[in-house]
Amino acid sequence: MFTNYSYTVDTRFMRYAQIDTQSDPLSSTFPTTEKQKDLSRLLVKELLEMGITDAELDEHGYVYATIPANTDKQVPVICFCSHVDTSSDSSGTGVKPIVHRQYDGGDIVLPDDENVVISAKEHPYLASKKGDDIITASGTTLLGADDKAGVAEIMDAAHFLVTHPEVKHGAIRILFTPDEEVGRGVEKADMKKLGASFGYTMDGGELGSLEDENFSADGAKITVHGISAHPGAAKDKLVSAIKIAGEIVDALPKDSLSPETTEDREGFIHPVRIQGTVEKTEIDFIIRDFETAQLEAHETYLRRVMDKVLAKHPGARATLKVTEQYRNMKEVLVHHPEVTAYAAEAMRRADVQPLRMSIRGGTDGSRLSFMGLPCPNIFTGEMALHSKQEYVSIQDMKKAVQTIVYLAQLWEEKA
Incomplete structure (x- = not known):
């Protein structure tokens, strides 16, 4: 299905990473920083250009959009969600993403500060990506793959589905949130407007990770x-x-x-x-x-x-x-086993081995699950989060795009 597809996920990510969207844990406003909307406005523009006519940015900084159903079946509405903000733990101003083509398996020295080294020994997952195309920052900022990798993957999957109407699916809702990094990501989300029955956050790490449990x-x-x-x-x-x-x-x-x-x-x-x-x-x-x-x-x-x-x-x-x-999403997802099972099957269709994992942290999905949207978390490839050593594999991102598309297809098949 993807043999002749020209992925846009890498170019989208490189574009999004350069927009400063750091949230502020000390701010009492919502969103905590207005600059998060700079990326959100761009996402709405790109969604409209794809032909997704209802894409909108609300006053709180949420992006809502719908890929309409193209099947006669009654399929549950599913949502894919990622957050636009980046962590305040390291600077997000002036991010310069760099692509390291056909990574050689060794240490990566970042050019703008040669003291910042992504060590293959300290990052064994990176060492396992030998031959992949790896994106890093330049050494003075974080990269922002958490969670702009997820944003780019959802956007590319939307592009695929819009341009491949032969892939049958039900209505798909897209939600991009602000302020996830400060624990307020879905504080003002309009669940009635969203109108989805089940969801998936694209905010996980290594290839194949599938998380249906998190810290309370x-x-x-x-x-x-x-x-x-x-x-x-x-x-x-x-x-x-x-x-x-x-x-x-x-x-x-x-x-x-x-x-x-x-x-x-x-x-x-x-x-x-x-x-x-x-x-x-x-x-x-x-x-x-x-x-x-x-x-x-x-x-x-x-x-x-x-x-x-x-x-x-x-x-x-x-x-x-x-x-x-927030609370452990497992308390909700245990009552909806098909949501996680379909994600695992979608990964297998993408030739990815599912890795059932627990999150020593939280995502928007944990809050969404308790707001009526059972919502496990799926890999994006983002690694070494919140640091100048952050990196992501383009090949991992492409597999995440495939997983989203296969998930949309699976829900239609199972309906």
């Missing part, structure tokens, strides 16, 4: 209130909220319950930001576990640590506030 997640904030005094007359008066916050962080386990010491299905308590003054200091945490019930246990542990430290500082006080972020 809460955010936590400890606010420490100290006592301020002039440092020249502070003896027996000053109680530093900054130092107490430091003690709380230092009291967390060194060999467990942290991202740097856990793997597989182990959860963690992770301080991600400290800010404040002697009088008031805030510590932000993310709390993660595959078992939702374990979140409460982690939060109870954190409270005990806080109380134990506070007991050593008379006059100080602190509060712990927990906010629900």
Whole structure:
């Protein structure tokens, strides 16, 4: 089916990667940065040029579009979703994507900062891509394959389906979201407008990865209130909220319950930001576990640590506030096994071996699943996320395009 198809996924990705779309975790607006809409407006323009007439960008930064059904069967409406924003962990300004043709299997030294090396030893998946065409950034920014690879793959699959009407499918909805990287990706998504029954996020990593389980997640904030005094007359008066916050962080386990010491299905308590003054200091945490019930246990542990430290500082006080972020999509997808099964079959049709995996993190799909759209996550090829070492294989992206098309075809066949 794809023998004579001229893929557009690589050129689309190179174009999208150069648009700065970083979201801002400290912003209270929605979207958190207006520049995310720069890419969204381009996507609407390209969708309209394909002949997808209802493509639109709403005031919140969401792109909605429909590839109409071309079959008489009653097929469930399915949605493909990716996010346009990139992480704030590394600069996304002035991205210069570079294609390394027929990668030789060795280290890749990035030209704009030769201290940034993508080591084949440290990145064994990259080493396995010998002979592929690899896209990287230039060394001073992230690449943005998370998740512009997914965006480009959905766009190329849409282009294929529009230009190949012989491939029968039901109605397909496209959703591009802002602010996924700050955990707000579907906060203002209009599910009634979307009108889909099942969905797939294109936001996974290595070729064949198929994820129908993710961390359950809460955010936590400890606010420490100290006592301020002039440092020249502070003896027996000053109680530093900054130092107490430091003690709380230092009291967390060194060999467990942290991202740097856990793997597989182990959860963690992770301080991600400290800010404040002697009088008031805030510590932000993310709390993660595959078992939702374990979140409460982690939060109870954190409270005990806080109380134990506070007991050593008379006059100080602190509060712990927990906010629900997202939950394990498995709790929903277990009731809709066909959604994941069809994804696995679509991969096999694309000559890709499905790799059932769990996400030590979250995607829009985890939130969407609990909003009524069961939504596992499919590979895009994006690797070494949120860093200057980020890379993606063009061949992996092409396989993702095929998987999307075969999925659309499968839902029609099974209807």
